[in-house]
Amino acid sequence: MANLLNLVDVDVDVDDTAICRGVNLEVAQGETHILFGPNGCGKSSLLSAVMGLPPYRTSGTIELNGESIGDAPVDVRARGGLALAFQRPPSLRGVSLRGLARALDALNELDAAVAALDLEGLAVRDLNAGFSGGEIKRSEIVKLALQRPTMCLFDEPESGVDLEHIAAVGAAIGDLLATPADDGTRRGALIITHTGFILDYLRADVGHLMLDGRIVYSGEPRELFGHIQRHGYTVPSAPAGASV
Numbered sequence: 001m002a003n004l005l006n007l008v009d010v011d012v013d014v015d016d017t018a019i020c021r022g023v024n025l026e027v028a029q030g031e032t033h034i035l036f037g038p039n040g041c042g043k044s045s046l047l048s049a050v051m052g053l054p055p056y057r058t059s060g061t062i063e064l065n066g067e068s069i070g071d072a073p074v075d076v077r078a079r080g081g082l083a084l085a086f087q088r089p090p091s092l093r094g095v096s097l098r099g100l101a102r103a104l105d106a107l108n109e110l111d112a113a114v115a116a117l118d119l120e121g122l123a124v125r126d127l128n129a130g131f132s133g134g135e136i137k138r139s140e141i142v143k144l145a146l147q148r149p150t151m152c153l154f155d156e157p158e159s160g161v162d163l164e165h166i167a168a169v170g171a172a173i174g175d176l177l178a179t180p181a182d183d184g185t186r187r188g189a190l191i192i193t194h195t196g197f198i199l200d201y202l203r204a205d206v207g208h209l210m211l212d213g214r215i216v217y218s219g220e221p222r223e224l225f226g227h228i229q230r231h232g233y234t235v236p237s238a239p240a241g242a243s244v
């Protein structure tokens with residue numbers, strides 16, 4: 001069975017600037033991967049590039065469900081089951097969560113999704129316009145869920161979310177990933193986090209450490225997070241089962 005997401009030797013560039021180099025990553029069905037790394041190392045750029053967003057240019061191989069998508073526009077990637085929850089989602093005039101749900105034929109799922117993230121009343125407003133920082137981030141989880149993706153990219157879903165709502169964000173992501181997609185595919189995820197909060201809400205399979213645009217270590221995610229808490233963003237001496 002093909003991996004949900006397959007990155008082989010992926011470089012990411014903006015104009016003449018190299019941002020990521022030689023990234024290899026395989027996310028199988030049902031797997032959740034966590035991406036750690038210091039500010040500015042290239043994590044968000046990698047997710048945006050995989051999603052096909054400008055101005056990021058890629059070389060190497062990017063496959064979604066076995067299909068090469070490296071040259072595909074963002075809408076083709078989205079229709080193929082890929083979705084990104086942005087670190088800093090934009091405001092969208094004229095687009096509400098309810099309108100989005102209608103367009104995605106997901107109105108049945110809207111009320112429960114909105115209630116789970118304590119966003120009642122916001123679903124009819126222009127998306128993110130005048131929302132608080134935490135409301136924007138919680139709406140972003142709803143937006144992603146309404147897309148019913150098979151491969152989910154989350155960019156710091158906890159940033160700006162207060163302590164009481166962080167549990168709701170974690171539970172919503174955990175529930176989404178535990179629920180198979182419409183075609184029965186077990187969903188996969190790649191999640192950027194600095195706080196590691198998400199590790200309390202789902203079973204994470206692999207943790208990756210990115211430094212200077214390269215994945216320099218992959219291993220057990222909780223062990224890697226513990227290492228980062230104790231030693232900062234340094235490469236652990238490899239325990240059994242880890243790959244450097």
Ligand SMILES: Nc1ncnc2c1ncn2[C@@H]1O[C@H](COP(=O)(O)OP(=O)(O)OP(=O)(O)O)[C@@H](O)[C@H]1O
Pocket residue numbers: 014017019037038039040041042043044045046055087
């Ligand atoms: N559109 C762009 N134009 C120019 N430089 C960019 C662009 N996007 C990213 N960069 C640069 O690429 C580097 C990596 O940025 P990126 O946002 O991917 O980092 P990150 O690892 O997600 O950091 P953080 O943890 O702070 O969110 C940074 O130096 C950033 O300034």
